[in-house]
Amino acid sequence: MSSVEQHPEQRMAVPDYIDAARDSVPRSTFAIVPRSPSNVSEGWNHVTFEDVARAVDKMAHWIETTCGIAEQIGQTFGYMGANDLRYFVVFAASMKTGYIPLFTSPRNSLDGQISLVENTACTVFLTTSDTKTAVEAIQKAVPGLKVYCVPTSDEVFDYNQPIKRYPGRHRRDATAPTLILHTSGSTGLPKPIRLTVGGLNTMYAHGQLGPENGTERVCKILFTDPRPLIAPVPFFHAMGILIGLRPIMFWNPIVQLPAGKLLSADLVIDVIESVHPKLGQFSPSIIEDMAATERGLQALSKLDHLFFGGAPLAEEIGDKVCRLTKLTNTIGSTEVFMMDVLLPSVPEEWAFFNFGSASNVIMEAAEDDTYEMVIKPKDIKYQAIFYTFPGIQEWRTKDLFKRHPSKPHLWKYSGRRDDVIVLSNGEKFNPVQMEKTIESHPRIKGALVVGHGKFQAGLLIEPNAMQDANTDIPTLIDEIWPIVEKANQYAPGHARIYRSKVAVVSDQKAFIRAAKGSTVRQRTVEAFDEEIEAMYADEGYVSDPSQDTFSLSDMKTKINAIFSCSLPSFHENTTNDTDIFSLGVDSLDVLTLTKALKKAVPGANINLSTIYKNPTVNRLATALSQGTHSSDAVLAEPLTREEKLAAMVRKYTKGMVRPSWTNKAPPVKRPSKQTFILTGSTGGLGTHIIAQLLKNQDVEKIYCLNRSENAYDRQKEALTKYHNAEADLSKAEFLKTDFSIEKFGLSDESYARLLEEATVFIHNAWAVDFNLSLESYEETHIAGTCRTVNFALESHHDAPIVFISSIASVANWGNIAQDRSGVPESVTTLFDGSLTLPQGYAESKFVAAQILATASHRLGIRTAIVRAGQLAGPSTDAGGAAWNKREWLPTIVHTSKIFKKLPRNLGNMEQVDWVCMDTAAGTVIDIATATSSGHEATEVYNLVNPHTTTWSRLYPVIQTSLQETGVDVEIVDYDDWLNELASIPQTRENAERVPGLKLLDFYEGMRPDTGIGLPKLDTRRAEAVSRMLRDGQGIDEAVMRKWMTQWAF
Incomplete structure (x- = not known):
């Protein structure tokens, strides 16, 4: 866009609006102001438009007399003063005298103030008595800068003497500069932002817009509702200017808070109780402080509309406040001014933005599941950014958002690209949600997550000075630890906060904050550099080195x-x-x-x-x-491994006798359509299963049992992002469960409903961790499998259990079997513990499968054991998320890129019989359908790809893909690759940097000399019931190319 088009609405400047109001509505209220600058109990005055217009003319004459008229139109002078109506008076009067005002924040550093003065060629600075000392400090640092104190507020609004109208020398064209604000300086010195007549007038255009798709706009309410608006914001800030435009352009009143009192929740409450405004525009910090008291909540409930912006609002607070008033999120910036946002359609959507069409917001994919907001020119009458920076083709805001899981037109703020913390291993995370959660605690004023370039995240806590100052730091950390744990739930694993990485800062040193109250991240990190380094130097618990034996x-x-x-x-x-x-x-x-x-x-x-x-x-x-100096200090094992497995099976099957009666209702006619229960629906296989079940016309209902509270949102997001943008979950119901508790932790009513409706039970949920012991799987997984047996026994439709087991439960076949034939799909293989890999994961699958087979034999329930091999990413044409980057094969690829070395073979796992996740899901559904109509008590199926290939066919694709990213990799033998990995010390820092270290033991087990690798599995029974498996394809070059694109290492 090479030029800015002149629109009729852009032909009035701020002084013109004020003069027009004086002529049209002279006695209407511009603002309600306190009679005392420090005490609201002394009452309030209504300042009219005639009062303001006279004050502007008076100030213009004073400027001309004191400073002289501008030598050229658009000359800059600075202003910093008390937070009262003089800001708007100075604004309009300066324009009338040919000047352009520069409003600077009193919170800027001296270097920041100097930079702004010099970069705007400012030679005159106006101030009030409140801020004179700060301005004189700038004067000392800038030679030749003239400083003058403007008249007091009482003098400016003294109506006893006649004031001659000041004609005005200002420009009115859309590109004319009208005001200079500045950025926050969060990444360096603040930068001046020159606003124009046309840019400010985009707000007038927004105020004329009607509803969109039946929904009202924020700007319409904020600007044109005639009831008083209270907005405790600094008038030197962009939001303060926006609030001033409400009376200036739309002739609707605002409430000015006492300029002589520090802003606090109590002050805002006093003003609401005294003036009774019906609209509010607050910062999140004020809302959070008010919501901490019953009196504050009462005050908030008196507002019909409460707008907030500038930073996220803690979810717990927002969920509480949205039930008291119409809570709405607003967004804007100094460059963009206010965006076109629609009001929430329901209160619970308060945290989301529904962007109107006027701003022409485009969401472009960024990191992970976030999107960057980009503004493209459309009708610039509504787009201030293209007046601020004429000639640009787009404005990249650097603001990141996440899409609502079920309403794609709604967007939730996720932070800024500048907020993203990159750990030393390259893992990234955005800390904003964690910080807002932690800051919701009443003992905490500020929370800042750090860790850029470190091996793990850390947390700086700024205590609330209003709380008990005598509390010692360990006690404070104990008190706030539950909220930190809650924040950890929102965070990815690599971003979790550990107690040893929490530092409480001194009450003598505060976080650095922007005018809107938000923490200025980079400057605060720099200010607390010593505290941060000390926190990372502390490795936690230290013992007495002289003590070498312990009771x-x-x-x-x-x-x-x-x-x-x-x-x-x-x-x-x-x-x-x-x-x-x-x-x-x-x-x-x-x-x-x-x-x-x-x-x-x-x-x-x-x-x-x-x-x-x-x-x-x-x-x-x-x-x-037992031995402090023991080389392998583990508990003595009185039983052999096979005996231990048998003992675990016995523990859960010894009382397994079919009762003479059950709680099952009398047999009923089997429904024509299936109702599935699916555990672990949000995982890789689970998501593919539910995606296919949702499209299956023979499926009536799907009950998804998951551990997490937000399973529905996660499922919706996964299906929308990877499978089908129109995914309909109407026939799925999500229940939070705990398999370590009877009835899966469900209510009696929910459990009874499952018993009545379910026709098939797919048990897919299982923790995959090859390091865990069998005992670590017992409480939830082994005992939980027994609870599925109890369920099947009482199920009204004799729902069979389809259990997703693992090839690991028979991986020792090659060392035990006399011949080299494939592992048969037979029940007898379920009872030989020697076939199982010596690891807790494999043993737990073996124990669970044997429990189910025993239950089938003794209790008559039907079960299908599906021994899955390596489940990989999606096939070429299928939707679905990438093969999990943390699994063994993607980790080899990632580590190879770091080493610049790629193995030409995979040790004893050269044969590739991996199954694409969509094929595996279809096969499981086919097996479930066959089991529900079959008669065998226990069926066993092997789920591997019958169409095999070799690694030597695939690694050239990986090599080429890595070269396309600028990394040339050398092809080496597997032993050489593994030896390099094993040579790296096993520290947390190295494990974060080189992901292969986390799986070193697994890779050691793949050495050619450690065994004969995983056995071949017979799949004839699985192929007989699943055409999808039978007619599928092997893993080829096209599939591998797709996976490399998805991983994007």
Whole structure:
């Protein structure tokens, strides 16, 4: 766009609007102002448009007398003063005298003020007595800068003397400069932003717009509703100017807060109770402070509309406030001014933006599932940015948003590209949601997540000074820890906050804040550099180096302290018998614990398996106290592995006898359509299964059982993003479950409904972690499988259980079998523990499958055991998310890019019989359908690709794809590749940087000399019931190219 078109609405400047109001509505109220600058109890005055117009003329004469008229139209002078109506008076009067005002924030650093003055050629600076000292500091630093104090507010609005109208020398064309504001300076010095007559007048154009698709616009209410608006905002800020345009352009009143009092929730409450405004535009921090008291909530409930902007509002607060008033999110910036946003259609959508068409917002895909807001020119009468920067073709806001999971026209703010923290391993995350969650705690004024370039995230806490100042830091951290844990739930695994990485800053040193109250991230990080470095230098628990032996009791105390310090989810009420892996502990956590334990128990040769095999405080303490210097301190195993597996099966089947009666209702006619229960629907396989079931005309209903509260949102987002933009979940119902509890943790009513309706039960949910012990799987997974048996026994339609097992449960076949034939799809293979890999995951699948087979035999329920091999990414033409980057093959590719070396073979896993995820899902559904109509008590199916290929056919595609990203990789033998990986020290920092370290033991097991690899699996029975598997294709070059594009390493 090379030039700015002149629109009729852009031909009036601010002084013209004020003069027009004086002529048309002289006695109407411009603003309601306090009689006292510090006490609302003294009453209020109504300042009229005639009063303001006279004040503008008076100020113009004063400027001409004091400073002289501008030597040329558009000459700059600065202004910094008390937060009262003089800002708008100075604004209009300066234009009349030919000047352009520069409004600067008192919060700017001196360097920032100097930069603004110099970059705008400002030679005169006006001020009030309140800010004179700050302006004189600028004067001392800028030679030749003249400083003058404007008349007091009482003098400006003194009506006893006649004032001659000032004609005005200002320009009125759309491109004429009218006001200079500035950026916040969050990434450096603040930069001046020159606003134009046409740019300001886009707000007048917005105020003339009617509803869109039956929904009213924010600007329409904000500007044209005649009832008083209270907006505790600084008038030097863009939002303050916008608020001033309400009376200037639309002749509707605002409420000015006492300029002599510090802004607080109590002050705002006093004003609401005194003046009774019906509209409000608040910062999130004020809303959050008000919502902390009953009186504040009462005040908020008196507003018909409450708008907020400038930063996210804590969700807990917003959910509470939206039930009291019409809560609406607004958005804008100094450059863009206010965006066209529609009011929420329902209160619960308060956190989302529904952008109107006038701003012409385009959402462009950014990192992960976020989108950057980009503004393209359309009708610039409504688009201030193209007056601010004429000639640009687009404006990239750097603001990131996430789409609503079920309403694609709604967008939720997710932070800025500048907010994104990049850890030392390249993992990225946006901390804004975490910070807002933590800041909702009444003890916290500010929360700042840090960690750029570090191996893990850290947290700076700024305590609330209004709270008890005598509380010691450990006690404060204890008090706020539950809200930190809640924030961790919103965060990806690599972004979680650990107790040892929380620092409480001194009350003598505050976070640096912008005028709108939000924390200026980069400047605050720089200001607290020493505190941050000290936090990362602290590795947590340190032991007395002189002590090298410990009693069992001492060891338990020590380990409990280390767990509490190192694990976000280990509470003070967590018992010493709690399996830490049931708390969500992952491989990075184990690395952290290993490092801490080595430091706390001098001389101990502790490795990762020590913790995996002893995952409770009591077991680990026993293991370590048995021999502090032991090379492999693990509990003695009185039973062989096969005996241990058999004992676990016996534990859950010894009382398995079909009762003479059950709670099952009398047999009923089987429905014509199927009702599925699906556990783990939000995972990779689960998402593909539900995507296909939703399209299946023979499926009436799908009950999705998941552990998370937000499973519906996650499912909708996954289906919308990867499968079908019009995904309809109307025949799916999502229930939060806990398989460690009877009836899956469901209410009696919900459980009874499942018993009555279900015709098939697909049990797919299982934690995949090759490091966990069998015992870590017992409480939820093994016991949970038994609960599926109880369910099937009482099911009204004899719902069969389709259990997704694993090839790992028979992976030892090649070492046991006399011949080299494939593993048969037979029930007998379910009962030989020697076939199972010696790892907790494989053993847990073996135990669960044997429990189900035993239940089939003794209780008569039907079961299908589906032993899945490697489930990979989607096929060439199918939708679906990428093969999980953290699994073994994608991790090899990622690590190879880092090494610039790619293995030409995969050790003992050269044969590629991987199954595309969509094919696997279709096969499971075919098996489920066949099982529900079959008569066999237990069916066994092997789910691998019958159409095999080799790695040597695929790695050239990976090599070419990496070269296209600018990385030339050398092709090496697998042993050479693995030796380089094994040479890297196993620290958390290295594991974050080189992802292959997390799976080192798994890769060691792939060496050619460690065995004969995974066995071949017979798939004839699976092919017989599933045409999708039978007629499918092997993994070829096209599929691998698709996966490389999806991974985007």
